[in-house]
Amino acid sequence: MPDKNLPDLVIDGARPWNQAEAVSIAIQGGRITGFGAAQDVLGGTRIDLGNMAVYPAFVEPHIHLDKALTQTRGRARSISEAASISRDVLRDGEALEGRVSILLSELVRHGVCAVRSHVNVGPGYGPETIDRIIRAAAPYRDKIELQLVAFAGSDVKPGASTWRNVARAIEQGCIAIGGGTSRRADPGPFVTQVFDLAGEKGCDVDLHVDEHLEPHCHGLEAVLNEMHRSGFSGRVTVGHCCSLGVVPPSHRSELIEQLRELDVTVIALPLTNLFLQGRSDAGLSNAFPSPRGVTPVRELVAAGVRVITGSDNIQDPYLPYGNGDPMIALMVLGIAAQLTEPAELDCLRTAMTSSAATTLGLKRYGLEVGCKADLVGFDQPSFAHTFTMPLSRQLVVLGGNLVVGDPQRGSP
Numbered sequence: 469m470p471d472k473n474l475p476d477l478v479i480d481g482a483r484p485w486n487q488a489e490a491v492s493i494a495i496q497g498g499r500i501t502g503f504g505a506a507q508d509v510l511g512g513t514r515i516d517l518g519n520m521a522v523y524p525a526f527v528e529p530h531i532h533l534d535k536a537l538t539q540t541r542g543r544a545r546s547i548s549e550a551a552s553i554s555r556d557v558l559r560d561g562e563a564l565e566g567r568v569s570i571l572l573s574e575l576v577r578h579g580v581c582a583v584r585s586h587v588n589v590g591p592g593y594g595p596e597t598i599d600r601i602i603r604a605a606a607p608y609r610d611k612i613e614l615q616l617v618a619f620a621g622s623d624v625k626p627g628a629s630t631w632r633n634v635a636r637a638i639e640q641g642c643i644a645i646g647g648g649t650s651r652r653a654d655p656g657p658f659v660t661q662v663f664d665l666a667g668e669k670g671c672d673v674d675l676h677v678d679e680h681l682e683p684h685c686h687g688l689e690a691v692l693n694e695m696h697r698s699g700f701s702g703r704v705t706v707g708h709c710c711s712l713g714v715v716p717p718s719h720r721s722e723l724i725e726q727l728r729e730l731d732v733t734v735i736a737l738p739l740t741n742l743f744l745q746g747r748s749d750a751g752l753s754n755a756f757p758s759p760r761g762v763t764p765v766r767e768l769v770a771a772g773v774r775v776i777t778g779s780d781n782i783q784d785p786y787l788p789y790g791n792g793d794p795m796i797a798l799m800v801l802g803i804a805a806q807l808t809e810p811a812e813l814d815c816l817r818t819a820m821t822s823s824a825a826t827t828l829g830l831k832r833y834g835l836e837v838g839c840k841a842d843l844v845g846f847d848q849p850s851f852a853h854t855f856t857m858p859l860s861r862q863l864v865v866l867g868g869n870l871v872v873g874d875p876q877r878g879s880p
């Protein structure tokens with residue numbers, strides 16, 4: 469019979485990412501209960517990492533579970549074609565639960581302890597999709613926390629049935645309202661409706677804005693204007709913000725200062741940006757390479773804006789590549805945004821860990837006593853090595869459950 473006062477699991481030889489010395493980490497009841505020298509931390513199943521770097525587990529703040537793993541339904545040659553294939557995918561919820569289950573099991577294996585997914589709630593789909601996703605995620609809930617965003621479309625003006633579906637989605641458990649502004653000539657009225665409903669329902673806002681390189685930021689401006697107008701008190705997140713990098717510098721500085729003042733999180737989504745930009749309704753441009761770009765991460769970081777990143781589309785009509793491994797999104801962001809300075813590399817470290825946890829409002833996240841036991845371990849000598857190349861995880865513990873790791877790997 470196990471002693472209730474002893475840990476269930478002890479990770480020996482673990483070097484917390486911000487410390488020079490390795491320690492033993494005690495885990496009990498899904499929480500971190502102590503750090504100490506190996507001889508002082510008794511009991512439990514033990515794993516010896518031999519001085520590996522250990523980080524809090526990954527937080528994936530932006531994917532689309534309802535579309536993921538559907539690229540076999542057709543590879544789009546243009547954005548319109550991707551939207552059209554997506555609508556067919558969304559109306560046919562047949563294989564949805566199986567796809568969600570496969571992707572969540574992959575995310576768990578990658579060491580992701582929380583994931584936020586946008587879910588389309590247009591006419592003909594929405595409430596059933598949300599129920600199916602929640603059902604498919606149930607077997608994983610001791611390892612990965614799921615947050616859903618009610619996505620009110622990106623191209624057509626949402627009708628009454630869409631807004632009814634959004635309101636119902638909040639009652640079903642969605643924690644934010646989303647949608648896209650890039651394909652709307654005037655995003656203002658849509659953004660106002662999103663904020664009004666979010667204020668009424670007491671939920672957050674998480675929008676896709678300015679997913680293009682045209683020299684204007686109509687979507688971001690609409691969001692900032694609306695926040696000033698309404699005094700919205702929930703958390704606000706804006707994804708993409710690509711054109712922020714191409715507007716005149718003085719205008720860019722002004723918008724970045726407002727993002728900082730209003731504590732808005734910017735999500736860079738480089739994987740989709742680098743694949744989807746350079747396409748139009750006419751298809752791929754013959755000019756190669758087509759100009760493509762991501763949000764100006766270096767300027768945002770220098771100004772003190774919270775910048776995070778996510779995988780966005782995973783093997784769907786918008787982006788037929790990817791497996792949801794956070795290390796890929798982090799490395800590609802580092803390349804695309806040319807991140808080299810210490811503060812910029814620190815942004816990479818937090819972009820899918822602590823900063824993403826703040827954006828999602830996660831409780832008890834981190835490498836402290838009392839935090840949820842969500843850890844990943846890498847066999848690399850330094851922080852710079854760990855976040856600049858995709859590495860296999862030598863250790864994944866989620867909710868105190870050992871997901872990746874070998875208990876036979878040494879025992880003190």
Ligand SMILES: [Zn+2]
Pocket residue numbers: 530531532586676707780781
């Ligand atoms: Zn997205």
